[in-house]
Amino acid sequence: MAKNKTKSPASIGREQWLRFYRQMLKIRLFEEQVNQLYMSAKMPGLAHLYIGQEAVAVGVCEALRADDYITSTYRGHGHCLAKGAAVDKMFAELLGKVNGYCRGKGGSMHIADQERGNLGANAIVAGSTGIATGAAMSAKLRGSDQVAVCFFGEGALGQGLLYECMNMAALWKLPVIYLCENNLYNEYTHYSETTAGEIEARARAFGIPTESIDGQDVELVHKTLQRLVERARQGDGPSFVLCSTYRFHGHHVGDIDRAYYRAKKEEEEWKSKRDPVKLLTDKLLRLKIADPKLLQKIENETRREIEDGVQFALNAPYPDPDEVDQHVYA
Amino acid sequence: MTTKQAALIGGSAREITFGQAINEALAEEMRRDPKVFILGEDVAEAGTPFKVLSGLVKEFGKERVIDSPISEAAITGVCVGAAMTGMRPVVDIMFGDFVTLTMDQMVNQAAKIHYMSGGKLKVPMVMRTTLGATRRSAAQHSQSLHAWFSHIPGLKVALPSTPYDAKGLLKTAIRDDNPVVFFEDKMMYQQKGSVPEGEYTIPFGVADVKRPGKDITLVATSSMVQVSLKAAEILDQAGISAEVVDVRTTAPLDKETIIASAKKTSRAIVVDEGYERYGVTAEIASVIADGAFYYLDAPVKRMGAMDVPVPFSPVLEDQTVPTPESVVEMAKTLCGRR
Numbered sequence: 001m002a003k004n005k006t007k008s009p010a011s012i013g014r015e016q017w018l019r020f021y022r023q024m025l026k027i028r029l030f031e032e033q034v035n036q037l038y039m040s041a042k043m044p045g046l047a048h049l050y051i052g053q054e055a056v057a058v059g060v061c062e063a064l065r066a067d068d069y070i071t072s073t074y075r076g077h078g079h080c081l082a083k084g085a086a087v088d089k090m091f092a093e094l095l096g097k098v099n100g101y102c103r104g105k106g107g108s109m110h111i112a113d114q115e116r117g118n119l120g121a122n123a124i125v126a127g128s129t130g131i132a133t134g135a136a137m138s139a140k141l142r143g144s145d146q147v148a149v150c151f152f153g154e155g156a157l158g159q160g161l162l163y164e165c166m167n168m169a170a171l172w173k174l175p176v177i178y179l180c181e182n183n184l185y186n187e188y189t190h191y192s193e194t195t196a197g198e199i200e201a202r203a204r205a206f207g208i209p210t211e212s213i214d215g216q217d218v219e220l221v222h223k224t225l226q227r228l229v230e231r232a233r234q235g236d237g238p239s240f241v242l243c244s245t246y247r248f249h250g251h252h253v254g255d256i257d258r259a260y261y262r263a264k265k266e267e268e269e270w271k272s273k274r275d276p277v278k279l280l281t282d283k284l285l286r287l288k289i290a291d292p293k294l295l296q297k298i299e300n301e302t303r304r305e306i307e308d309g310v311q312f313a314l315n316a317p318y319p320d321p322d323e324v325d326q327h328v329y330a
Numbered sequence: 331m332t333t334k335q336a337a338l339i340g341g342s343a344r345e346i347t348f349g350q351a352i353n354e355a356l357a358e359e360m361r362r363d364p365k366v367f368i369l370g371e372d373v374a375e376a377g378t379p380f381k382v383l384s385g386l387v388k389e390f391g392k393e394r395v396i397d398s399p400i401s402e403a404a405i406t407g408v409c410v411g412a413a414m415t416g417m418r419p420v421v422d423i424m425f426g427d428f429v430t431l432t433m434d435q436m437v438n439q440a441a442k443i444h445y446m447s448g449g450k451l452k453v454p455m456v457m458r459t460t461l462g463a464t465r466r467s468a469a470q471h472s473q474s475l476h477a478w479f480s481h482i483p484g485l486k487v488a489l490p491s492t493p494y495d496a497k498g499l500l501k502t503a504i505r506d507d508n509p510v511v512f513f514e515d516k517m518m519y520q521q522k523g524s525v526p527e528g529e530y531t532i533p534f535g536v537a538d539v540k541r542p543g544k545d546i547t548l549v550a551t552s553s554m555v556q557v558s559l560k561a562a563e564i565l566d567q568a569g570i571s572a573e574v575v576d577v578r579t580t581a582p583l584d585k586e587t588i589i590a591s592a593k594k595t596s597r598a599i600v601v602d603e604g605y606e607r608y609g610v611t612a613e614i615a616s617v618i619a620d621g622a623f624y625y626l627d628a629p630v631k632r633m634g635a636m637d638v639p640v641p642f643s644p645v646l647e648d649q650t651v652p653t654p655e656s657v658v659e660m661a662k663t664l665c666g667r668r
Contacts, residue, residue, distance in 0.1 A: 069415065071411075100448075101447075101448070101450075102446060102447050102448035102450070103448030103449070104448070105445055105446055105447075105448045106446040106447060106448065110446040110447070112443075112446070112447040112450060112451055114447070114450050114451055119411070119414055119415070119451070120443065120446070120447060120451065122439075123438075124434055124438050124439070127407075127434060127435075127438060127439060128439075129404075129407065130403070130404055130406065130407015130408050130410055130411055130435055130439070131407060131410055131411035131414065131439065132411060133404070133407070133408050133411060134407060134408035134409060134410055134411020134412040134413070134414070134415070134419075135411040135412070135414065135415045136411075137408055137411070137412050138411065138412040138415040138416055138417045139415070141367060141393065141394075141412070141417060142416060142417070148411075160403065161403045161404060161407060161434070161435075164399065164401035164403055164404030164407075165404045165407065165408065167399055167401065167404075168398065168399060168401065168404055168408060171399070326449065327444055327445045327447075327448060327449035328444070328445055328483050328484055329444070329484065329486070329507075329508050330444050330449070330452045330453075330454075330507035330508050
């Protein structure tokens with residue numbers, strides 16, 4: 001019996017591995033481009049980069065169907081792309097252009113993509129926990145088997161809405177997964193200074209099963225989510241996943257001088273040892289799922305997609321000024 | 331409802347309470363549309379402390395009349411999410427004071443989502459809650475906070491003053507594709523009025539002249555409509571003919587009807603139970619000043635709740651809101667009769 005074969009992951013096929021790679025790379029390159037756009041003053045507003053956390057968004061969304069729901073956060077580009085959003089319409093939205101996802105009215109922090117179940121990024125910390133729980137409730141009331149994933153950062157653990165929602169979800173066995181991305185920092189403050197006790201204990205107190213996993217390992221995130229999504233679909237109720245991860249950049253693009261709240265050494269360690277894209281690349285090569293040539297091909301294709309997307313957005317028109325008072329009411 | 335309205339609808343005359351009118355509107359809409367459900371505290375068997383929802387759980391079951399934890403923020407947030415994904419929730423917030431706990435979900439989420447998504451997402455939900463003092467319920471159970479929501483683009487705000495309006499406006503609210511905040515005066519639940527048997531709705535943004543008059547206009551909302559009608563009766567005996575305009579919805583606001591009435595009578599008092607400062611009365615007074623300035627014989631006056639937390643002691647509480655007598659006094663002053 002071939003030993004190495006039994007070691008290779010049984011449930012993840014080659015196409016899926018390559019998709020992980022493509023999607024994670026897309027987020028990474030997209031975000032690097034966002035950084036460029038912002039630094040060159042082409043992008044208005046704020047930019048909260050997701051770089052470093054790609055394995056979470058991709059591992060989760062690859063376990064979802066197109067009609068499953070997600071809600072996202074102000075650090076949400078990765079979630080949107082992982083759920084299937086198009087690069088060009090994303091860039092257009094970031095630049096406030098009319099062919100962006102929200103006709104330029106939402107911007108970076110509010111991208112929604114209804115056709116792919118993305119109910120929107122949210123600039124209020126924990127603000128979307130109600131929406132995700134409500135989408136799960138709606139799925140249950142409508143008798144559909146859709147599942148909702150509620151992405152939030154560990155900063156949202158400070159807000160009561162999350163706990164009110166988890167209580168309801170547990171009581172009513174709603175098909176919702178609370179997905180906490182602990183990137184260690186509530187904006188500029190280490191979570192240990194803001195978060196008493198044990199994180200998972202919060203969900204356990206409601207009788208919600210919890211998982212605590214390495215968020216840099218896309219395979220682990222994916223397999224965990226596959227299991228929990230299936231559980232939710234079967235009507236067994238909510239679950240809570242704590243993903244340990246790290247944002248490589250600051251709270252937002254302008255947060256460059258970070259020495260006062262986190263050590264350069266810590267950043268370097270995560271970047272060199274815990275980079276999810278690098279970890280996946282190494283794994284694909286080690287397991288001979290892909291050779292360097294194939295990975296380079298995927299990278300080239302992805303780079304082209306990003307470049308085309310940026311060009312599309314830069315050339316796209318701004319909304320007609322008359323649009324300002326449209327869409328206030330449906 | 332006026333006799334003319336009843337004749338137009340062709341329904342048989344029938345007297346039911348304000349509470350029954352709300353109950354009927356909900357029952358009819360739930361029968362009509364399986365997407366409508368109710369979520370709130372003590373809404374099922376208890377039918378709310380005001381008994382407005384009595385019997386609904388029997389007909390529609392606990393799947394559609396759902397008792398929630400005491401979690402106003404989550405009740406509201408969950409309904410925002412449900413509304414965005416194909417349902418038409420009706421949120422029940424027992425006392426209007428508790429809307430404070432729902433503000434992020436109403437103001438930052440429900441009101442913004444349609445606009446922020448460039449018109450792609452909709453939030454068709456209704457939040458029913460109460461307003462009104464004079465129940466001796468003290469400062470945390472007596473406020474009228476409708477001005478807060480009227481301030482926010484993306485929200486609609488309805489304030490019925492009669493059983494007829496309550497039923498017609500609530501049906502419209504449930505069918506509206508936008509978040510609607512629906513304020514019911516808790517002192518009014520037992521008040522009876524004529525409501526036809528047949529189906530009808532009342533469009534938003536259409537004020538109703540509850541009583542025609544020629545000397546002064548009383549523009550009123552919710553509880554203050556009845557107060558203004560009583561004031562108008564007293565004024566009538568003093569030889570002053572007061573027109574009472576019920577705005578019915580503050581967002582959208584029917585500026586035309588208000589301005590037309592002020593032009594006709596040349597004097598106006600705006601009467602509302604919200605706090606006076608920065609309140610609904612200020613907005614309506616400004617509408618009148620803008621639209622009818624050259625027709626006015628006196629400055630527009632505002633009457634609202636006193637700018638104090640509502641006190642418990644009856645002697646104190648009664649001073650804080652406009653009464654028929656205080657409206658009469660103001661009207662007489664404005665008409666130069668004192």
